[in-house]
Amino acid sequence: MDLQKEINEITGFKNLELLANQVVEGFISGLHKSPFHGFSAEFAEHKIYNQGESTKHIDWKLFAKTDKLYTKRYEEETNLRCHIIIDNSSSMHYPKVKQFGINSLNKIGFSALASAAIMNLLKRQRDAVGMSIYSNEYEFYANEKGSERHHQMLLGKLNEAIQKPAEKKTTKTYSHLHLIAEKLKRRSLVFLFTDMFQSDADEDALFEALQHLKYNKHEVILFHTFDKEKEQDFNFSNRPKRFVDVETGEHINLYAENIKQSYETAVVSYFSELKLKCGQYRIKYVAADINESFNKILTTYLVERQKFG
Numbered sequence: 333m334d335l336q337k338e339i340n341e342i343t344g345f346k347n348l349e350l351l352a353n354q355v356v357e358g359f360i361s362g363l364h365k366s367p368f369h370g371f372s373a374e375f376a377e378h379k380i381y382n383q384g385e386s387t388k389h390i391d392w393k394l395f396a397k398t399d400k401l402y403t404k405r406y407e408e409e410t411n412l413r414c415h416i417i418i419d420n421s422s423s424m425h426y427p428k429v430k431q432f433g434i435n436s437l438n439k440i441g442f443s444a445l446a447s448a449a450i451m452n453l454l455k456r457q458r459d460a461v462g463m464s465i466y467s468n469e470y471e472f473y474a475n476e477k478g479s480e481r482h483h484q485m486l487l488g489k490l491n492e493a494i495q496k497p498a499e500k501k502t503t504k505t506y507s508h509l510h511l512i513a514e515k516l517k518r519r520s521l522v523f524l525f526t527d528m529f530q531s532d533a534d535e536d537a538l539f540e541a542l543q544h545l546k547y548n549k550h551e552v553i554l555f556h557t558f559d560k561e562k563e564q565d566f567n568f569s570n571r572p573k574r575f576v577d578v579e580t581g582e583h584i585n586l587y588a589e590n591i592k593q594s595y596e597t598a599v600v601s602y603f604s605e606l607k608l609k610c611g612q613y614r615i616k617y618v619a620a621d622i623n624e625s626f627n628k629i630l631t632t633y634l635v636e637r638q639k640f641g
Contacts, residue, residue, distance in 0.1 A: 378402040412459040413476045415516055416447045416486075419526035420493050421467040421503040427559060432494060434626050439557040442622050443525035444490040446555060446630055450523060455483055462520075465493060466508040476520070503530055509541035513548075522552045525620075527563075528606060535602070539609045546613055553616040553633075556606065560621040564599050 381390060381401035389403045418424075424440040432441050447463075454461050460476035463486050472489055474482070505526055516522070522545055530538055545552045561567050570589040610617040618633050 378404060412454065412457065413462075413518055413520040414450070414454055414459060415462045415464065415476060415512070415520050415522050416450065417464045417466075417509070417512060417522065417524045417526075418443050418447065418490075418493065419467070419503060419505060419524075420465050420471060421529075423503065423527055423529050424557070427562070437622050437626060439527055439559070439622055441494055442557055442620060442626060442629075443555065444494050445626060446620075447490055447523070447525065448487060449630060451483060451486060455480075461486065463489065464508070464512050464515075465489065466504065468504050470508055470511060473515070475515075505530060506537045506541040510544055513541075513544040513550075516545075516548060516550060519548060520550050522550045523555065524552065525555045525557055527557050535605065539606075539613075542609065542615060543613050546615065551616075552613075553618060554610060555618045555620045556603075557620045557622060559623065561623055564596065564603065 378391065378394070379402065381387075381403050385403065391402050391404050394400075394402050418440075420440065424443065425438060427438050429436055429438045429441060434445065437445065451461050455478070458478050460478045461483070462476035463472065463474050464470070465472040474486065474489075503526075505528070509524075524545075528538065542552070542554070558564060607617050609615075616633075618629070620629050
């Protein structure tokens with residue numbers, strides 16, 4: 333059985349890689365050059381060709397323009413290393429989505445599609461990508477590789493995360509970020525996708541874990557995924573409702589209007605503190621409201637990265 337083919341045919345994204353390709357192709361054609369130009373400046377270093385060396389890596393396009401022979405270097409130490417971290421706790425599967433698509437995403441869906449698009453960009457540059465997926469346990473880890481087989485394996489794991497909603501899985505972001513930070517021995521570009529909701533740890537522990545990711549001079553980008561309408565603005569009809577914590581199963585019955593103001597104040601304060609801490613730790617903060625256009629969020633980040641990276 334072709335597992336990847338089966339995954340693409342069943343519920344979830346029909347073809348995650350195809351969607352990612354469409355996003356990337358549209359973005360690149362709009363800019364007329366790679367959005368990751370300067371992203372891994374050490375990649376594809378040129379040096380003058382010396383007679384007697386192998387002709388395997390001669391850049392013939394450059395030769396046509398300059399009439400001089402240069403070779404491309406693809407040494408491991410000059411390639412970009414990237415590690416993608418995905419929070420797969422139950423809260424990331426909110427809200428429930430019947431059929432995933434680029435215009436129909438929940439938090440885990442956004443994270444998976446954005447990851448696939450970023451992986452596609454890095455694959456074009458022969459850069460190495462690794463991945464960690466966690467919830468209340470460390471569900472998956474793969475170190476950084478650049479092969480096509482490795483790329484397809486990571487796509488399969490992303491599809492698996494989308495299609496198997498986690499039941500009452502709490503978030504252990506702070507503890508798993510410490511573990512991942514210890515695993516990343518070499519300087520890497522780190523993408524973290526999480527809603528930053530914790531049920532059993534204070535904010536300081538979470539911020540300390542974020543700071544740990546910076547210890548080895550990693551470049552860290554936090555895609556803070558959330559549903560602004562519900563999780564920040566608390567826009568629910570003012571009828572008695574039962575609100576259930578999808579991670580713990582705990583519930584409370586109340587009228588939304590009775591706590592809307594205090595809830596919104598608390599969440600806005602937390603989000604502001606999160607942005608402030610990211611600024612202090614030199615972590616790039618990207619607000620990813622799943623109600624906004626996926627293309628807008630990802631491409632706005634990539635444009636900024638191109639200009640200021």
